[in-house]
Amino acid sequence: MNLLFKVTLAIVLLMPNHLFSREVLKVAVAGLNHDHVHLLLNLYEQRKVDIVGIAESDEQLVRRMQTRYKIPGNLFYKDLATLLQHVKPTVVLAYNPTNEHVQVAELCMPLKIPVMVEKPLATNTGEAARIAQLAEENATLFLTNYETTWYRSNQRLKALLREQAAGTIRKMMVKDGHEGPKEIGCSEDFLNWLTDPVKNGGGALMDFGCYGANLMTWLKNGERPKAVMAITKQLKPMIYPKVEDDATLVLEYADGSTGIIQASWCWPYSVKDLQVFTTKEQWHAVNGTTLLKYTSHQKPESISLTNEYYENHVAYLEALLKGEVRADDDLSSLNNNVIVVEILEAAKKSAMEGKRVEL
Numbered sequence: 001m002n003l004l005f006k007v008t009l010a011i012v013l014l015m016p017n018h019l020f021s022r023e024v025l026k027v028a029v030a031g032l033n034h035d036h037v038h039l040l041l042n043l044y045e046q047r048k049v050d051i052v053g054i055a056e057s058d059e060q061l062v063r064r065m066q067t068r069y070k071i072p073g074n075l076f077y078k079d080l081a082t083l084l085q086h087v088k089p090t091v092v093l094a095y096n097p098t099n100e101h102v103q104v105a106e107l108c109m110p111l112k113i114p115v116m117v118e119k120p121l122a123t124n125t126g127e128a129a130r131i132a133q134l135a136e137e138n139a140t141l142f143l144t145n146y147e148t149t150w151y152r153s154n155q156r157l158k159a160l161l162r163e164q165a166a167g168t169i170r171k172m173m174v175k176d177g178h179e180g181p182k183e184i185g186c187s188e189d190f191l192n193w194l195t196d197p198v199k200n201g202g203g204a205l206m207d208f209g210c211y212g213a214n215l216m217t218w219l220k221n222g223e224r225p226k227a228v229m230a231i232t233k234q235l236k237p238m239i240y241p242k243v244e245d246d247a248t249l250v251l252e253y254a255d256g257s258t259g260i261i262q263a264s265w266c267w268p269y270s271v272k273d274l275q276v277f278t279t280k281e282q283w284h285a286v287n288g289t290t291l292l293k294y295t296s297h298q299k300p301e302s303i304s305l306t307n308e309y310y311e312n313h314v315a316y317l318e319a320l321l322k323g324e325v326r327a328d329d330d331l332s333s334l335n336n337n338v339i340v341v342e343i344l345e346a347a348k349k350s351a352m353e354g355k356r357v358e359l
Contacts, residue, residue: 025318028053028089028113030080030104031096032061033189036118036145039312040093041069049314053087055080061189080107089113091317097199098206102127105142109134114141114321116313120210120344121337123201128341135334141320141327142334145313148176148211148272149331151288152305157276159307160283161219167278169257172219174212176272177204177264182239184270195240203243204265205232205351206344212261213343215274216251217336222329224339225251225259229356230347235266249347 027049029037033056043049055077056062062076077083080092084107094104094117101117108115121144122128135142148154160166178184181194193199200206217223228251232244239245246266251259274285282294292300310316316332319325327333346357 024048024050025314025321026050026052026090027314028055028080028083028087028092030055030092030094031100032056032065033058033097033187033193034095034118035186035190037065037095040095040314041065041071043312043314044071045069051075052089053077053083055083058189080104084108084111084113090321091116093313094118097193097196098201099123099127099199102130105131105134109138109140109142112138112140114143114317116143116145116317116332119144119146119214119337120201120206120340121334122341123198123206125338125341125345128338132334132338143317143327143332144214144334144337144340146211146214146331148215148274148288149316150310150312151272151285152307152309153285153288153291154215154274155309156291156303156305156307157274157283157285158219161276161278166276166283167280169219169276169278171257171277172212172216172259173262173275173277174215174260174273175262176208176211177262177267178270179267180236180239180245180265181207183265195243197243200243201344202348203240204245204263205230205247205249205347207265208263209247209249209261209344209347210340211272212249212259212263213251213340214331214336216259216261217339217343218329218331219276220253220257222335222339223253224359225343226254227252227356227358228343228346228350230350232348232351233266240265244351247347247351249343251343 029051044051054075057078091114092108094101098120101122104115122131131142181191228249230247230249233246234244236245246264249261276283284292291303291305293303294300320327329335342359346359350357
């Protein structure tokens, strides 16, 4: 074995494994003003995703992101329409205001390019219906990403319910919130539309209420609630003058079960948890890695999370586009998320009119 071969072999063995991994997903990015985009850009830095184009009109935002993540300048375009004239991504990931999701659908669905947006799907049922129409007409996926989709605790609880090992649901309770987007340090780019009643469709009700509606629709196997009641508050009007910062929703189902969603920008700490009360016991997904079972108020049993699930939305998309999994009624599906928007719209109407709203 000559010296050159030995040196080459040593270099190969020392190189990061990701440089020899399977081909990664080729994505285009629509917008950079949603702070969740940092999750994707971190995956880009780790070579776990290949970004082939980014559509963003804000030049200052482009410069900041380009510098921070060392993104080549030739990947940036002023808008998504121009980007799609130059590159053909495998999928488009949208990190723009919620009311712009329908524009992404108008551009991508006729080109048969699947899309995943950040939660929620849309700001109102009209936008949701248009997105669904475009997806159906073009037989192309339009998906919604939630952090809680990748919680192994939630996936384990769903599996137990599917196997009927957890009993029949009687009540569901979801708490999602934090101290407030300004308080936790969200960027000004994000705050500018997150606190806008048109671009976001509301405040904490839309930002965090969608999590509970998404999970409950999934746990109830795609069933719509028959009615929604909601109360919204403006507890910090000096900080969030245009939108509500606290919301409580009550969902009624035909079988007598109930869902309670608590969404807030006014809590002392961040939380995303799910509690399900069944005919057998109580289940509590405390966070993404902890699932507890209560058969009495004392001494909960910690449930082993042996189930495998996708690490994040990129891994899920890779499997989905290879045909390894279907998205018919899962947490990311269009079927689920159209119902989510219906629930949120009914909640806004209920809070405004002070009465129960039937779907």
